Amino acid sequence: MDDKTAELRDIFLDATGGEGTVTERQAERRGSLVDVDDPETVDARLRDLVATMRERYDFATDLETDAYLRLIRGFYGDETDAALADAVGVDAETVAWARLDCHLVRDRDRDDDAPDAIRERAVAADREATRANDRFRDAFVDLLTDADLSGRLTSDSREDGLREATEDIETNVSL
Template sequence: MDEKTAELRDIFIETTGSDTVTERQSESRGSLADVDDPEEVRERVADLVSTMRERYEFETDLDDDTLVTLVVGYFDGDADEDLAVELGVAPEVIRTARFDLHLVRDADRDAPFDMDRLDKLLVEGADDDELAEKLDVPVDLVREFRPVAAADIRSTRVNHRFRDDFSELLTDDDLSQRMAEDARNDGLREATEDIETDVSL
């Protein structure tokens, strides 16, 4: 509490004889932070997954409960192969589901070409053949990395809201992750700066 807030609080208490409003102000107002109960965390993650499903067309048919387990495992450091065994699906399905949820690993972006250029070309509407020609790579390689770039672009268009909300719920401190992605995000912002977006939900 800063000095000004403390002063206003004292005035309020002196005037009303109660600090009820101050106590209410100190409570969480929908913040994702400081949620300690595992069941409540899962419920909050499930709400985010449900919101994303309404907003986007998911590529996989995994149900929300399975996707919640995937999100929790992702932030717990589980590899796609481990999640695939746990959830009884192929690793490729886990990868696609992660992209549906804007959860892209650094390793996903390890392409033999400039991913920022791929982002820009995608935003401009290039198809796979055009991408392959302009990036001077085989079409198969384009098809491998296009979903990665598309997931990053979707995430950027909502200011990484969903990824950051997941992170806030499931990690103690996501600062290092954000710092590590600064360069990547700068490139995406440049690629999408001319696009009008509606981030209100």
Template sequence: MDEKTAELRDIFVETTGSESVTERQEESPGSLTDAPDDEERNRRVAELVAAMRERYEFESDLSNEDLRRVVRGFFDGDTDAELAAVLEADADEEDVFVARTDLHLLRESDADASFPVDELRSLLADGADDEACAAALDTDAETAARHRRVVEARREATRANDRFRADFEELLTDSNLSARLAEDARRDGLRDATEDIETDVSL
């Protein structure tokens, strides 16, 4: 039993008080049968990647197929090095980083900087290039460029209401599935409980 399966089982047991799944619960509407299969997920992710590439000016020169792999691997928890190793292109971690920022897929660690990021935002707003930012922030141009990409990606994502990342997440994570399974289990548990109530009403 993998970790996700164990989590779903725990949700079921907690909400129903039962460790067994009845035949009716297995066949209830809105269960696992409505989830897209892996081929369908890949197709939808590829469509979203193409839509983003058409809407935004990508710096990445990876193919759309490799960008799809970056999306899948990101939500599988792969590191940039692990992602670079499975791409068709001869890519390194920096190539994956650029692709991720194009796709609005940021890690918490991307925001870690040795200088105040607010100062970088102000410099960029004033039109400063990477070299000017590096000089003002006492860092090198490569580091300034990396954090510029993070700032720009975050700004683009915010303007789009994080729509693309949310769409990727909905397709590739079990968060919605878990919530749906829990709701199905609660509903079935309530139905079983009410069926056991004896009514004795005299009119």
């Protein structure tokens, strides 16, 4: 061992308190996208979000929390208001108001063809969402669309890696 190596070894031993290692065990398991797919975890997070929104904003409907969860899931599952109304047991107008309570605005809610009250509530929901930095919308997206996102990202990274690896390869193949 030369002098520099011995000096570095001494500094290391001083810094680690004489231990031969600096590795520590991880106290908590790291999260992953797979954990998000647990329906109970997703439901609990959605319940918390709906409860927070109820405290912060005046909801136009008095639907139960489970109905709101069904509406949120259906919204991100591209279900129509009519289908959600059938699933929850209310009319489509109540579904629209409940969606807007959760800042879930469809493009047609802003159209001139929509009833004035719905259009005004859609504008108000957009304004509320903007003031909250789209916190609730983003949380819904994170909870309900991560599986799809992780699949796309994994696929894209594989394709990009392969494309970069084979980009400069020259082949002389004669058939």
